Amino acid sequence: MQDIHLTGFGLLSPELVLGAVSLLVLIMDLVWKERGSSRLGWISIAGLALSSFLLILAFDDSVGDTAFGIVVVDKFGNFFKLFTCGALAVVVAFVMGDQRERKDRIGEYYFLLLGAAMGIFFMVGTNNLLLLVLGLELLSLASYALAGFHKGEKRSAEAAMKYIVFGGFSAGVMVYGISLLYGLTGTLDLQVMAGTAEGAGLTRSLADAVTTSPSTVALAMVMILGGFAFKISVAPFHFWAPDVYEGSPTPVTTFLAVASKAAGFGALLRFLAVLFMSPDVAAAVGAYGLQVGSLIAILAAVTMTLGNLAAVRQESVKRMLAYSSIAHAGYVLVALVAMNGDGLEAAMLYLVAYYLMNLGAFGVLIYFHGQTGKETYDSLNGLGRAAPLISVSAVVFLISLTGLPPTVGFFGKLAVARAALAAQEGAYAWLVLLMLLNSVISLYYYMRVAKHLFLKDCEGQTVRPQPAMATLLVIFAALNVIFLLYAEPLVNWTSASMDLLLIGP
Amino acid sequence: MVDLLFYVAALVAVLTAVGVVLARNPVVSVVSLLSCFGSLAVIYLLAGFQFLAAIQILVYGGAIMVLFLFVVMLLNLGGLNPEDEDRDDPLFHDRRRSAGGLAVAVALGSASLIGILRGARHLAEPTNGLVPPEEGFDALPALAEAMFTRYSLPFEAASVLLLATTVGVMVLAKRQRSIPPAGEERS
Numbered sequence: 001m002q003d004i005h006l007t008g009f010g011l012l013s014p015e016l017v018l019g020a021v022s023l024l025v026l027i028m029d030l031v032w033k034e035r036g037s038s039r040l041g042w043i044s045i046a047g048l049a050l051s052s053f054l055l056i057l058a059f060d061d062s063v064g065d066t067a068f069g070i071v072v073v074d075k076f077g078n079f080f081k082l083f084t085c086g087a088l089a090v091v092v093a094f095v096m097g098d099q100r101e102r103k104d105r106i107g108e109y110y111f112l113l114l115g116a117a118m119g120i121f122f123m124v125g126t127n128n129l130l131l132l133v134l135g136l137e138l139l140s141l142a143s144y145a146l147a148g149f150h151k152g153e154k155r156s157a158e159a160a161m162k163y164i165v166f167g168g169f170s171a172g173v174m175v176y177g178i179s180l181l182y183g184l185t186g187t188l189d190l191q192v193m194a195g196t197a198e199g200a201g202l203t204r205s206l207a208d209a210v211t212t213s214p215s216t217v218a219l220a221m222v223m224i225l226g227g228f229a230f231k232i233s234v235a236p237f238h239f240w241a242p243d244v245y246e247g248s249p250t251p252v253t254t255f256l257a258v259a260s261k262a263a264g265f266g267a268l269l270r271f272l273a274v275l276f277m278s279p280d281v282a283a284a285v286g287a288y289g290l291q292v293g294s295l296i297a298i299l300a301a302v303t304m305t306l307g308n309l310a311a312v313r314q315e316s317v318k319r320m321l322a323y324s325s326i327a328h329a330g331y332v333l334v335a336l337v338a339m340n341g342d343g344l345e346a347a348m349l350y351l352v353a354y355y356l357m358n359l360g361a362f363g364v365l366i367y368f369h370g371q372t373g374k375e376t377y378d379s380l381n382g383l384g385r386a387a388p389l390i391s392v393s394a395v396v397f398l399i400s401l402t403g404l405p406p407t408v409g410f411f412g413k414l415a416v417a418r419a420a421l422a423a424q425e426g427a428y429a430w431l432v433l434l435m436l437l438n439s440v441i442s443l444y445y446y447m448r449v450a451k452h453l454f455l456k457d458c459e460g461q462t463v464r465p466q467p468a469m470a471t472l473l474v475i476f477a478a479l480n481v482i483f484l485l486y487a488e489p490l491v492n493w494t495s496a497s498m499d500l501l502l503i504g505p
Numbered sequence: 506m507v508d509l510l511f512y513v514a515a516l517v518a519v520l521t522a523v524g525v526v527l528a529r530n531p532v533v534s535v536v537s538l539l540s541c542f543g544s545l546a547v548i549y550l551l552a553g554f555q556f557l558a559a560i561q562i563l564v565y566g567g568a569i570m571v572l573f574l575f576v577v578m579l580l581n582l583g584g585l586n587p588e589d590e591d592r593d594d595p596l597f598h599d600r601r602r603s604a605g606g607l608a609v610a611v612a613l614g615s616a617s618l619i620g621i622l623r624g625a626r627h628l629a630e631p632t633n634g635l636v637p638p639e640e641g642f643d644a645l646p647a648l649a650e651a652m653f654t655r656y657s658l659p660f661e662a663a664s665v666l667l668l669a670t671t672v673g674v675m676v677l678a679k680r681q682r683s684i685p686p687a688g689e690e691r692s
Contacts, residue, residue: 068654068657068658069655070658071658105676105679108676111669111672112672112673112676115668115669115672116669119666119669122662128659131658131659131662134659134662134663134666135662137666138662138665138669141666141669141673142669144673145669145672145673145674148677149676151676151677160677176617215619219616
């Protein structure tokens with residue numbers, strides 16, 4: 001009997017490692033009682049490295065499911081799990097290098113980060129909506145606490161409060177939508193819904209449900225997509241993002257903008273791919289003359305335009321980056337209008353580029369914030385002379401965020417544009433044009449940072465050296481350039497990750 | 506008879522749920538929530554889930570309700586004068602905003618109602634193969650089996666979720682030691 005329960009749990013080893021390390025961190029914090037020590041941070045990074053090692057080890061033959069088919073172990077999931085481990089390791093390094101962090105209650109800090117990573121692992125590694133919601137909630141609840149971690153500061157408390165209210169509402173809406181879907185189909189498994197797998201008991205496919213009760217399916221879909229839109233901060237569910245990003249401790253903002261957003265995209269991509277790219281459902285939806293792609297196109301257009309226009313007006317660099325991350329969510333959606341494998345691949349490529357450039361940009365922010373104590377444009381004056389290496393890296397990240405060569409951001413935008421142009425004989429050319437216009441707008445506010453760094457002088461700006469943090473940032477800047485010139489491994493990795501996911505054409 | 510009972514329970518559930526939101530006095534809110542939980546338990550019973558109904562009464566009607574009452578009493582919310590509340594709360598003054606909220610609520614509610622009614626019409630047709638549990642269906646063993654075999658991993662995931670929540674609450678609620686916030690140390 002015991003064997004049945006333990007079979008295939010080896011496939012869960014990355015999750016189990018994460019869980020064990022998160023508990024270890026929590027306990028060792030109590031045992032050591034040292035403030036300001038970076039030992040716990042190194043334990044967390046070691047755990048993430050071990051987890052990634054297990055993922056890489058299993059990458060080539062990671063096929064199958066475990067835990068009674070609830071968890072799917074495939075390359076697509078592994079892609080996002082590796083992405084999460086990479087992002088988390090950098091975030092932990094940022095926490096260690098953050099001069100603003102008092103290193104008080106640091107064990108709980110790392111525990112919540114690792115717990116959130118476990119939630120992401122569950123989210124992106126399942127076809128079952130129950131585990132998806134549990135993973136999403138685990139990620140959300142850990143994020144709420146992290147957003148309010150500096151509770152003595154008013155902005156941090158406000159951020160946590162706003163995040164909880166918005167998050168609770170959108171989670172409720174999403175679960176309501178899922179319950180409608182369950183009522184219609186009798187199953188929570190996406191593959192059974194799509195008709196690509198045989199379900200146990202009395203179930204029927206979503207294609208069938210679309211034909212008999214289209215309005216209910218549409219309502220359920222709008223509700224579920226609303227839940228995803230909250231996680232990836234897409235309009236009209238983006239209102240929380242600027243305030244929460246600004247109020248949270250900056251490493252947490254980095255986590256929310258990179259890891260949490262990528263997790264939302266991971267789950268959304270799987271949801272769309274398994275459900276709406278399956279031939280039955282695509283045909284049933286197409287019979288009504290509706291296209292999920294055109295709905296996504298509208299969301300993408302609104303999101304990137306709103307994000308960019310709002311970013312222009314900001315006086316705080318952190319808030320500017322918050323709006324810029326909303327705009328970038330719009331760019332990723334542009335790749336999805338194609339609703340095919342190429343589109344998904346382009347979206348994943350863009351997310352990798354987003355990882356490289358955004359982690360760098362937030363790292364620079366943490367570095368300079370630790371030095372000057374402020375986050376406004378004016379606080380950056382003269383730093384180009386005081387910290388030339390970091391400032392040049394900052395410019396590389398900003399060029400990458402704009403999407404200009406010679407950086408990986410250009411490559412990401414190129415992939416997205418190509419996927420969108422190929423869809424339906426160029427029907428979405430207007431969207432690509434809009435994306436280009438938006439990039440031009442974004443050039444203004446990104447370059448404003450460079451202007452303050454290099455062209456505005458400020459007497460007496462000094463910088464205390466932080467060699468570890470500086471090395472990390474320079475490495476990231478180098479990677480931003482290297483991966484444009486030598487993008488082959490990235491492309492190979494993302495296209496390999498598509499292998500098992502696509503069921504449809 | 507069963508149909509009638511269902512409609513009565515559903516109506517009570519909806520009305521009391523509205524009452525929870527609209528009541529000015531928090532104690533009235535809590536009591537409406539209690540009746541809402543009770544009528545939901547009736548609906549579960551009608552659907553053949555005795556265990557769920559019992560849990561609903563014990564956990565929600567018992568434990569969680571007591572918790573809510575404690576909070577209401579501890580914060581002394583019961584003594585609030587409705588007129589004072591009105592004056593302090595900008596939401597009640599901003600007619601446009603409350604009208605907008607009401608419109609959204611009505612739109613969302615009617616949309617889901619229409620959807621469910623239309624869905625229910627299809628579900629009632631015998632062709633789609635969805636049938637209520639048969640006579641003698643014992644909910645408890647079925648639930649236990651599902652929870653400890655097929656859904657054992659989500660069950661464990663829920664425990665991780667609760668642990669993370671507990672730690673998060675501890676972080677946010679623990680008394681702060683008298684160190685100034687990091688942002689103010691240098692200024």
